[in-house]
Amino acid sequence: MEIFAIIPLIIFIAIIFAVIVIIRNASYKKSLAEASFQIVISYQDLLRQLLLGIAFIIGITSLYAGFHSLGIEIGWYWFTTIGGILTTYIGYKQHSPITFIIGLLMFVVGISFGSYEVASNNKIDRGIALISTFLIFSSFYGLSVSFFNNIRSKRYYTILNLLGILGLGIITFFLGSFGAREIWGYIANSQDAMIWSNLKTGLILAGVLGLFIISYIKSIEYFRENLYQLVITAVGMIGAILVLVLPNISLLYDPNQMYSYTQNDWAQKNLEIFPHIISMNILFLTGVLWLLYSAYKLKEIWRLNLSILALFIFVLVRYFDWVERTELDRSLFFLSLGVIFLITGWVLERVRRNILASIDN
Amino acid sequence: MTIQEQVKLLVEKNSTEEEIYLDLLQKGFKISEIELALKLSKKNKLDIQSRGITLIILFGSVSIGLAALSFIASNWNAFGDFGKVGVIIGGLTIAYLGAIYTQFIGLSRVYNGLLLVAQLIFGAGVFLISEIVSVQIAAQISILIWAIGVILASYLVQSIILRYLVLALGIASIFGIPEFFYTYDWYRIDYNLYAVLGLIFSAEIFYYIFSKFKDTDYSQHLYD
Numbered sequence: 001m002e003i004f005a006i007i008p009l010i011i012f013i014a015i016i017f018a019v020i021v022i023i024r025n026a027s028y029k030k031s032l033a034e035a036s037f038q039i040v041i042s043y044q045d046l047l048r049q050l051l052l053g054i055a056f057i058i059g060i061t062s063l064y065a066g067f068h069s070l071g072i073e074i075g076w077y078w079f080t081t082i083g084g085i086l087t088t089y090i091g092y093k094q095h096s097p098i099t100f101i102i103g104l105l106m107f108v109v110g111i112s113f114g115s116y117e118v119a120s121n122n123k124i125d126r127g128i129a130l131i132s133t134f135l136i137f138s139s140f141y142g143l144s145v146s147f148f149n150n151i152r153s154k155r156y157y158t159i160l161n162l163l164g165i166l167g168l169g170i171i172t173f174f175l176g177s178f179g180a181r182e183i184w185g186y187i188a189n190s191q192d193a194m195i196w197s198n199l200k201t202g203l204i205l206a207g208v209l210g211l212f213i214i215s216y217i218k219s220i221e222y223f224r225e226n227l228y229q230l231v232i233t234a235v236g237m238i239g240a241i242l243v244l245v246l247p248n249i250s251l252l253y254d255p256n257q258m259y260s261y262t263q264n265d266w267a268q269k270n271l272e273i274f275p276h277i278i279s280m281n282i283l284f285l286t287g288v289l290w291l292l293y294s295a296y297k298l299k300e301i302w303r304l305n306l307s308i309l310a311l312f313i314f315v316l317v318r319y320f321d322w323v324e325r326t327e328l329d330r331s332l333f334f335l336s337l338g339v340i341f342l343i344t345g346w347v348l349e350r351v352r353r354n355i356l357a358s359i360d361n
Numbered sequence: 362m363t364i365q366e367q368v369k370l371l372v373e374k375n376s377t378e379e380e381i382y383l384d385l386l387q388k389g390f391k392i393s394e395i396e397l398a399l400k401l402s403k404k405n406k407l408d409i410q411s412r413g414i415t416l417i418i419l420f421g422s423v424s425i426g427l428a429a430l431s432f433i434a435s436n437w438n439a440f441g442d443f444g445k446v447g448v449i450i451g452g453l454t455i456a457y458l459g460a461i462y463t464q465f466i467g468l469s470r471v472y473n474g475l476l477l478v479a480q481l482i483f484g485a486g487v488f489l490i491s492e493i494v495s496v497q498i499a500a501q502i503s504i505l506i507w508a509i510g511v512i513l514a515s516y517l518v519q520s521i522i523l524r525y526l527v528l529a530l531g532i533a534s535i536f537g538i539p540e541f542f543y544t545y546d547w548y549r550i551d552y553n554l555y556a557v558l559g560l561i562f563s564a565e566i567f568y569y570i571f572s573k574f575k576d577t578d579y580s581q582h583l584y585d
Contacts, residue, residue: 068552
């Protein structure tokens with residue numbers, strides 16, 4: 001099976017899972033105390049929050065169209081980014097978590113696609129888009145814990161935390177698959193010299209870095225109590241960024257050293273990209289283990305469910321990924337798949353039960 | 362056992378509200394939680410029949426809307442220009458008169474259905490009239506005009522169904538944004554139109570939200 005067909009499926013499953021978890025927790029079936037997301041809204045309120053988000057998106061788009069029809073050319077991503085911040089703030093002030101989420105997503109789209117477009121237009125390393133997206137999702141995580149101790153803001157803690165974890169997880173997972181080797185090809189062999197001299201891109205990166213640092217400074221009180229979280233997050237982030245930046249380090253010293261691979265060089269290219277793919281998988285698994293541990297430490301069931309689901313998807317997809325590259329007999333393939341599933345299920349069930357028991361205690 | 366299940370059990374045992382409160386308070390639940398669970402247990406008693414009738418009527422109105430659309434689309438050339446406008450205005454008038462009549466005799470579900478038909482005919486009218494005057498405008502702009510009309514209608518008449526139609530149109534116009542900006546060239550008249558209509562649309566929604574939803578009861582939400 002082609003890996004490209006699986007990746008959208010995973011993202012689709014992850015989104016469905018997130019929606020189901022939110023709906024399950026938001027519905028009235030549980031008591032308010034039991035709803036771990038603390039999002040309890042009526043249908044009319046849901047409608048209000050969605051409409052508020054839609055009004056912001058259309059309003060900001062019309063501003064962009066207006067500026068362009070007046071002949072003032074400003075990149076669309078500036079509108080989306082600033083509009084996203086505004087929407088998030090209003091969502092928070094108007095007690096509208098859904099509007100809050102819409103604003104955050106606008107912000108992510110603005111920064112990620114914006115930095116990609118700026119990089120493409122200026123013929124510079126497009127890996128910058130990935131770095132900035134990484135930093136933003138991590139900032140969400142950092143910001144979330146500043147809401148942790150305030151019971152009235154706990155829903156925003158959960159939203160930011162979940163978005164941060166999902167974003168980081170999906171990017172790492174995607175970059176760790178063989179299907180992403182073309183993206184690695186872009187990152188590892190950028191057509192032009194390094195970015196840092198370019199003011200526009202530098203500004204974007206500086207802005208995102210600023211947000212990243214502020215988000216963690218703001219949460220310093222929390223991290224002082226939970227030092228393990230800060231250490232693991234920092235190591236993970238630095239590792240991820242190094243993996244993204246390292247391929248370009250040689251270009252820093254010698255900008256003229258450019259690669260231009262032809263079709264025949266694929267084997268060489270795969271060989272160069274392989275370490276990046278391996279390191280991304282290690283990063284992903286470390287992240288999942290950390291999520292399991294934090295589920296136990298923070299006593300939050302949704303972290304447990306999410307990490308089990310991530311492990312399950314990881315085993316399934318990597319298995320297909322591997323089989324695609326080996327000529328395994330079909331019956332042997334299904335037999336081994338069945339055994340892997342049974343063992344994985346058995347292990348996961350045991351782990352889950354143990355952790356649930358220790359959470360209850 | 363969740364509070365919801367406990368309330369359900371107590372209601373089945375024919376306990377009075379006071380007994381339910383007393384029982385659950387002793388088990389450590391908060392008053393607001395018990396209140397919510399009780400409210401929901403009553404809500405579940407809504408008979409399935411009324412929901413069925415609502416669904417049938419909604420299905421009927423959507424069918425009529427689609428029938429009107431396909432009839433107009435297939436016989437469009439048979440009407441003159443005035444005939445075309447006449448058909449749309451006639452359809453709208455009949456739907457609104459029907460809605461007024463059903464509200465008068467107290468059939469709220471049919472009233473909602475007819476209002477929905479009126480909005481669907483209005484939407485068809487927006488698309489078809491642009492064909493009469495031979496103006497080539499993007500579908501996204503037609504949807505914006507339609508949505509502006511529906512918000513206005515839902516502001517003037519009391520109908521929850523129109524709020525959901527506004528939501529659907531809003532989502533449709535958001536999904537249309539990438540295509541609109543990638544497909545259409547700069548400096549076309551569409552950009553001016555989009556800017557003006559988009560601003561009207563969002564201003565309308567803001568006004569609508571802050572006037573119509575201001576009575577939302579936040580007290581049931583512990584975390585607001």
